[in-house]
Amino acid sequence: MFKNIQQKLLLNHPLLWNSKVIVFATLALFFHIIFFLLGFSKGEIDFTDSNDYYSYGTDSFTTISVSVLITILMFIIWLVYYSRNNAFKSFYPKNKLSLFKEWLLILLFCTLNATYAVSFFYAKDLRARNYYSEEEISKRLETITLSSLFVEGAFEESNFTIEEINGKSVRIERDSFKYVNRNYSLKSLLNKQMRSFNYFTGLKDSLIELKAKRWLVENKKDSVQWLFGEFFKLSKEHNLTSNITPEKWTELIYDYPEFTKYITVGRAHTENDPIYNYYDGVDNNYDYAVETVDSPENAAIDTLSKTIKIVNGQEFVYSKYYVPYNALAKSYGKISNAYENPDVDFDFILSFIYLSIGLSLAVFSFKVTSGKNWLIAFVSLGVVGIITGIFSVIIGGSVTFPIICMLVFLSLLLHFVIILKIKESKGISGITLNQILWIMPGFIPLLYFLVFEIIKETSGYNDYVYIYNSKAKQFPQVEWMEQHFHDAITLNILFVFIFLLIISIQIKKWKGIAEA
Helix, strand or coil, X not given: CHHHHHHHHHHHCHHHHHHCHHHHHHHHHHHHHHHHHHHHHHCCCCCCCCCCCCCCCHHHHHHHHHHHHHHHHHXXXXXXXXXXXXXXXXXXXXXXCHHHHHHHHHHHHXXXXXXXXXXXXXXXXXXHHCCCCHHHHHHHHHHHHHHHHHCCCCECCCCEEEEEECCEEEEEECCEEEECCEEEECCCHXXXXXXCCCCCCHHHHHHHHHHHHHHHHCCCHHHHHHHHHHHHHHHHHCCCCCCCCHHHHHHHHCCCCCCCCCCXXXXXXXCCCCCEECCCCEECCCCCCCCCCCCXXXXXXXXXXXXXXXXXXXXXXXXXXXXXXXXXXXXXXXXXXXXHCCCCCHHHHHHHHHHHHHHHHHHHHHHHCCHHHHHHHHHHHHHHHHHHHHHHHHHCCCCHHHHHHHHHHHHHHHHHHHHHHHXXXXXXXXXXXXXXXXXXXXXXXXXXXXXXXXXXXXXXXHHHHHHHCCCCCCCHHHHHHHHCHHHHHHHHHHHHHHHHHXXXXXXXHHHCCCCC
């Protein structure tokens, strides 16, 4: 069957047969499916996990390492088969768009072969997003955020302020702070920090905090108890345990109007999770401080809220009352990240697109010239790059290097055009053609950067930032350039396709010029 397919491709679609893209693209798709399934399985969330530790990306590192290894092996094997036949060098009859189509096939394989990790990370985020709709996850995250005010955590206002007196900064000790035109104790619930998820904007976080604290100021006890009921619905859904009820939780913390006489409710998943080692002063829940303005090692134990247990000769502090806040915050934090800060974002995809374009142009340039020209072009361009870099450092200025690179590209392009016009001999145009194809994808970004730097310099933006250390809104042109950088990089991909379409037709004409 495989031989029959190859035979049909040879007779009816010689370009597909010669490029070997069908076979290797099919194999690449097979690997994509494997990586997608692995990513989907890794995206499963354990809602009972309450450990406060950071993941150091072991799975991510392993996935990227394996995907790179597969990419290299597949690329080498494909090159061996692809380089066996070169219809272009053998003067096999081709239409004027055949080279452009061949580059598109090369780009297709390079893209499929370089993006295995994209399938893994996209599937991982997709699994997390599939747990709940965005509307539902927004409601649940708000419930968890509101609840963070009523569990153990750090305070917002400190026990001192810095004021300017007679031109000197003076530290003023205090035991209260002002909120809504009233003074409250620093120990008040109104001084508690709230958990923030990156799903919400800064404005949304502020509105949620205002909502929770207004409940307290306006004595809306029923709203607080309703919140605890919603929190326990989430806990029950995920089979999480607590040693209190919503009613008990309200009883423990509600002390209108001061909210200073309350029992601290712990965030641990079980009663076996200590808050911190009292002897070492190590806070196991390190993303929050214990319920004191001071550090754990200097804090007096609140015996109404906590108890001390001796384990293996060391003293540990435990919460007397707890709710499974840590587990919910951690698991829903992952879902929040999948929605708001996914691994596969625009920059991630764009980087792989440019990687694929770079690989495809490296192969295409080798295909239309020769190994000798390719190698000389690579070495000479590297030498020019080093010299340009050194010269740019000596001369100074942020625009020196991009200007030189753009002049080199235009000079190479002019040389190639002259060769096409004169039609006497190729000379070193095979070398310059390689370099044109390699530099071309960076021409528009370099031009954009150059214009951007000129605008900043001529508008006085650089001097203003240096003097006042502030990028204010007095420079609309600079802001416009900053905001549309990604647009320029994206449009540059279209420029690459148009350039390749034009130059591939010219390369076919260039092939007919004598070597010397």
